[in-house]
Amino acid sequence: MVLATGYDVVVVGAGIVGAACAEALAAAGVRVLVVDRGGVAGGTTAAGEGNVLVSDKEPGPELDLAIASRREWPAVLKRLPERVADVEWEPKGGLVVATTDPAPLEAFAEVQRSAGVDARVITPAEAFELEPLLTRAVTTAAYYPDDAQLQPVLAATALLAAVRARGREVRAGVNALAVRRSDAGRVTGLETDAGVVPCGAVVNACGPWAGAFSEAAGGPIQVLPRRGMILVTAPLPVCVRHKVYDADYVGAVGSGEADLQTSTVVESTRGGTVLIGSSRERIGFDDAVRVKVLRELARKAVGLFPFLAGVPVMRAYGGFRPYAPDHLPVIGADPRIEGLWHATGHEGAGIGLAASTGRLITELFLGLAPHVDPNPFRIDRPALLPAWVVS
Template sequence: MSLSIDADVVVVGAGIVGAACAEALSAAGVRVVVVDRGAPAGGTTAAGEGNILVSDKEPGPELDLAIASRREWPAVLARLPETVADVEWESKGGLVVATTDPQPLEDFAAAQREAGVDAQVITPADAFELEPLLTRAVTAGVYYPEDAQLQPVLAATALLAAVRAGGGEVRAGVTALSVRRSAAGRVIGLETNAGVIRCSAVLNACGPWAGSFSKSAGGPIQVLPRRGMILVTAPLPECVRHKVYDADYVGAVGSGEADLQTSTVVESTRGGTVLIGSSRERIGFDDTIRVRVLRELARKAIGLFPFLGDVPVMRAYGGFRPYAPDHLPVIGPDPRIEGLWHATGHEGAGIGLAASTGRLITELFLGLHPHVDPKPFRVDRPAVLSPAPAEPVAARTSGGTS
């Protein structure tokens, strides 16, 4: 059985990264089919906050990619058909505050400025002017005017709409099983539960399930799930104007610890709700709601914005983020199998990094000069190809491919 579809590239995974890659490829004239075992944008993307950040990354390859992606996002949005929904893009800026010794935060900002980030050290009085409801325990702040936000599900579905408008196809409810290869070993198709899609390349954009699919495809990489939780308040009048987080957040982003880590992140949405995060925990694909995690998020958020102590929480949600052991995305061709590509491992930065990831995949696929150095993200680096550590039982029983 064979689906009546031929494509240059089949993208496995219809989350924000897969959608951005598919849109960029399609815009460049590449024939694209996107498949996902569930609904588009229904996995990790649906559990995201929509952050487009340069403020939370240390100088290095990921920050370079983030800077490039922040510049790329407006160009991507400008390509979208006029008929697609508003993706709620907001160039709101970010504010990072310290409530203890301000020197580490100021040193971090200085290093970022040398890397090209607009990081403005401000006084506590300046911080209170930006965010009047902040705790008065703030000792220093850094304002990042380049930080932005969008609604991730709307963005992913808009990107996929652009793929369809460009002649591509998006197939929900189609599970990728493995790749079909020629006698010479190159990719000639994708095996799915609905048959074979003939193609010259397969892009693994399965997010936290990318490790599982990569094994099925014959090119295993180490990508692990790392769970995060978010609290959502009832709708409020305007109360938080920027994305605001404490200085601990940067350390949590860069940490590889498996145990629970929480840091305060507070931001409003266009609908008036306030999102409260963030947590990181390597527990496989265990989706049990842990009340202690939610309590810790609430406690720290109240410490940053005391008024939140009187605000009802409407709901909580969580998701699994694709974690690579060296904290860098995996972007590019798999040198072991001609025609197998990967775009995964962005962890909690996938929304922000998606635009440049799509552009970089397209440049590499077409042999164009890349707009950022692709070497740090290459598939054949030791941290990605080394054997994965043992995971909890839940990780072995609840996973799968997109």
């Protein structure tokens, strides 16, 4: 069975990255279809905190993308239909604190400033003015006014509503199986369990499942799942005013270790709950809840905000983040298969980087000048290709 008359692009994956790609493409007039084997934002996006951060990345390509994406998000939100425009966008700012040697955090803020980030080293007293309930063990802090937050499921849903509003399509419950190609090797369609969708290009935005889909599509890349857990407290009056995390978080984000790593991230939501993270471990797609992880998150959070010791935890949830071995997203055309594209590998930064990822995919697809250098995110970099492909 052949479905519909054809599309310019089919985006596989209805999470935040796939939704951002589809919205940007649709806004540029591209005929786009989004398919997902589950529901909208039902995978990694549903398990995210909604971070839009510039504070947690070392100078380099990912930080450049993060800075661009932080600028892009407000423009994207302005394009959304008014009825779905409230995605709980909060440009609240971020606060990074150290409770031991202040020198590493101060040095990190300095190198970020050299890369264009507004990073302000402040005294403990100034940190307590920003966050009165913070532990008095703080030795130094860095304030990042550009850090922001949104509600990831609302954001993905709103982006896809904008796709539909422009006359494009979104289909849930459709499992992408393979890419159909012409004799010359160019993409001509997407094979699904509901039939073949004729198209000129396919974007692999499958998150932690992107590696599996890339193999099925004939262009294998190494994208692995990295699990994270989050605690959610009962609703409280607003008690944490910013996104607050300890200085260890930056090291955990950039680490390639497979073993469990935890660092403290605490923030309030508009609904009054407090989100407590974060953990990282490479254990495949094992979704078993590990009490030791939750205990570690709780212990470290109380160390940062002592008042949390008396606050009940309402629930915990976890998800799988798409991890690339060199810690860089995968964005662009696959040089091995004309018409196959990838937008994945953002790990825990997908929410923040989605806006610029969508714009970059659109610029490259239409042959426009890219707003950030796409070369660091190319598909044929050695760290991304399986060894058997490189050899």
